[in-house]
Amino acid sequence: MKKTQNQMLIIFGASGDLTARKLVPAIYNLYKGKHLPENFVVLGASRSAMTDEEFRQKVVQESEFLKDKISKEEKDYISAFAEKLFYEDLGDDYDSKYNGLAKRIKKLNEEKGCDHNYIFYLSTPPSLYEVIAKNLCEAGLTTEENGWKRIIVEKPFGYSLATAQELNAGLHKYFNEPQVYRIDHYLGKETVQNLLVTRFSNSLFEPTWNRRYIHHVEITNAETVGVEKRGGYYDKSGALRDMFQSHLLQVVSLIVMEPPINSSAEEIRDEKVKALKSLRIMTSDEELSKHTMKGQYVASTINGEKVKGYREEDGVDPDSKTETFAAVKFFVDNWRWKDVPFYVRTAKYMPTKVTEVVIHFKSPAHEVFKSQDAYKKDNKIIIRIQPDEGILIKFGVKVPGLGFHVEQANMDFYYSDLDSAEIMDAYERLLLDAMQGDATLYARADEVEAAWRFVDPILKYWQNEDVPTYGYAAGTWGPRNSDDMFEGHFGWRNPGKRLTDETGFCIL
C-alpha cells in the first residue's frame, strides 16, 4: 500500500455545493476507512463569513452524513472528524486576502504537523482558477522547498480548445504540470479503470480488440434526471461539453489506446493522448451533419408525473438551442481501428440511468449456420460502467433440437459478486490518489487539449442556425431519428436497469 504523507487540503469555494455534497463526505469516508495520514487538516476558504465551528456545522449538515439514522458510535466519529475541519474567510473576492490565508496555513501547519505538504482544491467557478493560482504563488505558498504542493482543478476545464489552452498556460505560470491534477470523476470509477485491466490482462480479449474482429463500438451515457438546479450552468455548456468532451472521451481513450509499456501515470497518459489524437476530426458540414445529432427534452409525463421541458427549466433561455442529447459517430485513424465506427451518445432524461460500452463483433467470415437475425447472433461484450457494474458477453449457442439454429446466450460477471466488492466512491479514490501523488487517473494538459481539438468543430457547426435541435419527450431514448446515424439495419442498444436487460433497439 502506498503511504499517504502528513498534509493539509485547502478547498477554495468551500461554501459551495460540491464541497458539502461530494468532497467532505469523500474525505470523511477516507477518514473512516483509515486512509488519511496521522496529521491531516482540511482548511476551507471562500468569501462567505463563517467561523470554523459554523463551517463544520454547515458541511456536516449539508452532506449526507446525517441523512440516514446513524448510531451513537458514528456520531462520535463524525465529531472527531469535524475537529479536522477549519475555515478561512477570503473577504470580498478571491484576489486580495492571501497574506491572511498564508498566515493561517502556516499556523495550522505548525500546530497540526502537516509537514508543509499542501493540496489546493479549486472548487470555484473556473474563471477564478488562474487568479487563485497567481495569488497562492505570490503569497509564497507554492514553493516546494519544505514540502510538496499540488493543485486540483474541477471541470469544466475550458469551454473550447482556445480557452483550455489559455487555462493551461495560466496555471503553468505558477505550477508545473506534474503538480496539476485535473479531476474527471469518471476516471475514479472502478469500472472505468477496469477497462484497462480487462483489455491488457486477458489474452482472451486483446487479440480480437481491433478492426479485424470488431464491427463497431457503441457507448451510451443516459441519465434519468433533467438539469435539476443547474440550468444556468448547463445552458452555457450543453451535453457535448458537460459529458462528452470530458468523461466520455476519457472512456473512449481507454478503449482505443495501445497497451502502455507499464502502469505508470505517464506511460498510460501518453497512450491515451495518442488515442485522442487519432480521432478523425470532422471538417466538412456534410460529415458533421451526417455524423452528429443534438436534441433537447420536451415536456412529458413520466410514471404519471408531469415533467418540465428543458426550455421551461429555471436558468434556461426559453429559446435555448442547447443540447441535452448529443450523439456522435466517428472514426479512429490508426492501424488498429481503421474503418471501425464509434457511436457515442449522452443525454438527460432517458428511461434508464446507465453508462455502458458495447463492443460489437463482426459476423464470422464464413457463415456455416444461418440465422434469421444475424445481428442478434453476433458476439458482443457489454461493459457496464454503472449501475449494476459488470461485464456481459453475448455469444451464439445451438438451439436444442433438430438442425443447427443459433441463438444468443449470456455469460455475465458482476462486481458485486467479488469478495472485496466495496467500491470506493470516485471522489474518494481520486482524492486519495492526489494525496499520494498518483496522477494516473487525472487528465493531463495535452489530453484535455486533444479532446477539445476533436470537439471544437462539432460545437462550431452546432452554432449554425440551420442545424436542427430535435425534440424528444423526457423519459424516452432521445430523438426518434437518432438511429439514422447507423445508416443500416440496427440502431442503439437500449439497456435496462440490469446488465442483462435490454429494452430493444430504437428501430423507427
Ligand SMILES: NC(=O)C1=CN([C@@H]2O[C@H](COP(=O)(O)OP(=O)(O)OC[C@H]3O[C@@H](n4cnc5c(N)ncnc54)[C@H](OP(=O)(O)O)[C@@H]3O)[C@@H](O)[C@H]2O)C=CC1
Ligand atoms: N456541484 C457539482 O455536482 C459539480 C461541480 N463541478 C465543478 O466544481 C466547481 C464548484 O461547483 P459547485 O460547488 O457546484 O459551485 P457553487 O456554485 O456551489 O460554488 C462554489 C463556491 O464558489 C464561490 N464563488 C466565488 N465566486 C463566485 C461566483 N462569481 N459565482 C458563484 N460562486 C462563486 C462561492 O463561495 P463564496 O461566495 O462563499 O465565495 C460558492 O460557494 C465548479 O467548477 C463546477 O463546475 C464539477 C462537477 C460536478
Ligand SMILES: O=C1O[C@H](COP(=O)(O)O)[C@@H](O)[C@H](O)[C@H]1O
Ligand atoms: O460531471 C457531470 O456528471 C454528472 C453525471 O455523473 P454520474 O457519475 O452520475 O454519471 C452529470 O449529471 C452532470 O451533468 C455532469 O456535470
